[in-house]
Amino acid sequence: MMIKRLLMAAAALAYLGFLAVLGASYFIGLKQASTWPATGSTQAISDKDVPKVDKNVQQLEKRMSAFQPKGLYIVIDTAENRLTLKNGDQVVRTAVVSCGSGVVLEEPGGKKRSWVFDTPRGEFSVKSKITNPYWVKPDWAFIEEGEMIPKTMEDRIEAGTLGDYALGFGQGFFIHGTLYTRLLGRNVTHGCVRVGDEDLKYLFKAVPIGAKIYIY
Amino acid sequence: MKKLAAFAALVAAGLIGLGWAAGVDKAALAKKQDSLTAEYGLAKEAKFYFVFDVLGRKIELRVRGMVLKTWPIEAMRFWGQPDFSGSVEMVKKTTLKSPERIVIKPGETEAPIVKPAAAGAASTSADYDLETLELRDMPKRFGLDLDNGLHVTVTAKTGNSMGFGARMKEAWRWYVRMPLMNLFGPKKDKGLSELELIIADEKDAQSIYWHLFDGIKGIIL
Numbered sequence: 347m348m349i350k351r352l353l354m355a356a357a358a359l360a361y362l363g364f365l366a367v368l369g370a371s372y373f374i375g376l377k378q379a380s381t382w383p384a385t386g387s388t389q390a391i392s393d394k395d396v397p398k399v400d401k402n403v404q405q406l407e408k409r410m411s412a413f414q415p416k417g418l419y420i421v422i423d424t425a426e427n428r429l430t431l432k433n434g435d436q437v438v439r440t441a442v443v444s445c446g447s448g449v450v451l452e453e454p455g456g457k458k459r460s461w462v463f464d465t466p467r468g469e470f471s472v473k474s475k476i477t478n479p480y481w482v483k484p485d486w487a488f489i490e491e492g493e494m495i496p497k498t499m500e501d502r503i504e505a506g507t508l509g510d511y512a513l514g515f516g517q518g519f520f521i522h523g524t525l526y527t528r529l530l531g532r533n534v535t536h537g538c539v540r541v542g543d544e545d546l547k548y549l550f551k552a553v554p555i556g557a558k559i560y561i562y
Numbered sequence: 563m564k565k566l567a568a569f570a571a572l573v574a575a576g577l578i579g580l581g582w583a584a585g586v587d588k589a590a591l592a593k594k595q596d597s598l599t600a601e602y603g604l605a606k607e608a609k610f611y612f613v614f615d616v617l618g619r620k621i622e623l624r625v626r627g628m629v630l631k632t633w634p635i636e637a638m639r640f641w642g643q644p645d646f647s648g649s650v651e652m653v654k655k656t657t658l659k660s661p662e663r664i665v666i667k668p669g670e671t672e673a674p675i676v677k678p679a680a681a682g683a684a685s686t687s688a689d690y691d692l693e694t695l696e697l698r699d700m701p702k703r704f705g706l707d708l709d710n711g712l713h714v715t716v717t718a719k720t721g722n723s724m725g726f727g728a729r730m731k732e733a734w735r736w737y738v739r740m741p742l743m744n745l746f747g748p749k750k751d752k753g754l755s756e757l758e759l760i761i762a763d764e765k766d767a768q769s770i771y772w773h774l775f776d777g778i779k780g781i782i783l
Contacts, residue, residue: 490668
């Protein structure tokens with residue numbers, strides 16, 4: 347009986363102790379969590395340093411704005427499948443597009459090559475503008491269809507698939523037209539950016555070679 | 563006379579300078595200088611970076627100083643005293659179930675299926691069930707580990723139904739484990755820092771997962 351009471355008292359004490367520790371740590375935590383801290387490294391500046399700091403801020407802002415593209419540039423959101431043509435902060439035109447499917451293609455047999463069909467992300471520029479482009483089908487296009495890879499270049503060329511215009515932005519990637527307009531807005535491509543006919547025509551005419559492309 | 567005028571001009575300039583300095587929020591100016599210096603270092607390179615503007619309640623994806631995407635933060639809570647200086651790097655994204663890429667092996671698996679989810683002539687592209695990796699496949703709750711020790715949990719307010727068990731586990735983590743770790747945890751010397759962000763729109767939460775890739779750098783305001 348005595349042992350039982352002692353055990354109960356010990357358990358109660360342990361429980362109260364746990365609650366006390368928890369309460370204390372929660373209180374400390376709450377105090378810390380009451381305000382979002384100011385940037386950690388910020389040093390207090392004296393009155394005489396204010397003009398200097400202000401000038402530095404202005405210079406930094408000026409340098410930052412110099413990084414921004416001049417003239418028309420293209421912004422592509424691969425998640426939303428949206429293309430925006432911009433000039434500075436002004437939106438010139440928006441278009442629904444199709445970006446990479448994210449699918450992985452693995453080659454059967456000996457070579458065991460693989461391809462990831464992602465639209466590349468980063469800063470690019472328009473490197474070429476082509477009217478009535480032909481698609482030179484790469485190896486993966488044949489592998490995907492379960493066909494033999496041709497030995498001659500002529501057998502790789504396919505007309506009409508890429509629409510009326512194409513804007514190349516390097517590494518074999520293009521902004522081009524599509525036959526599958528019902529799939530615009532979805533991630534279905536092998537990495538290129540497919541655009542509807544009217545939007546593609548507008549882009550092709552408006553955007554000069556060298557214009558920046560930001561794909562994110 | 564000239565000396566007097568010069569002296570008066572000097573005094574006036576000094577007074578204007580003092581008055582101007584007194585009118586300036588020095589802490590805000592210093593903070594702006596710090597954040598701009600950190601951002602300038604990131605904007606120099608042609609790479610995307612994020613800005614966690616916690617007080618401004620928004621996350622931004624930027625490149626070259628331009629804002630590409632903004633996600634509003636509905637609510638936030640945090641533990642610890644995070645110390646942010648300069649830029650940070652996102653070490654990894656963590657989630658219960660990572661979205662998986664579909665692997666096609668010709669001859670072994672079939673090509674991606676394109677089939678309408680609902681019959682009818684007026685079907686749109688959104689109705690098609692595609693075997694591809696899209697925004698809708700991204701998680702609505704995930705963690706972001708930053709190299710300064712800050713762990714950020716992003717949760718969509720809607721469309722992220724948690725069971726009773728998961729809620730209890732979450733309550734235990736936030737209200738018991740966190741305070742205890744804050745006091746006794748292994749990170750005590752470094753300082754525990756845990757930030758939880760609630761995003762109103764589930765699509766926005768998924769979009770954050772999509773756009774913030776491992777290794778991306780950023781700044782926290």
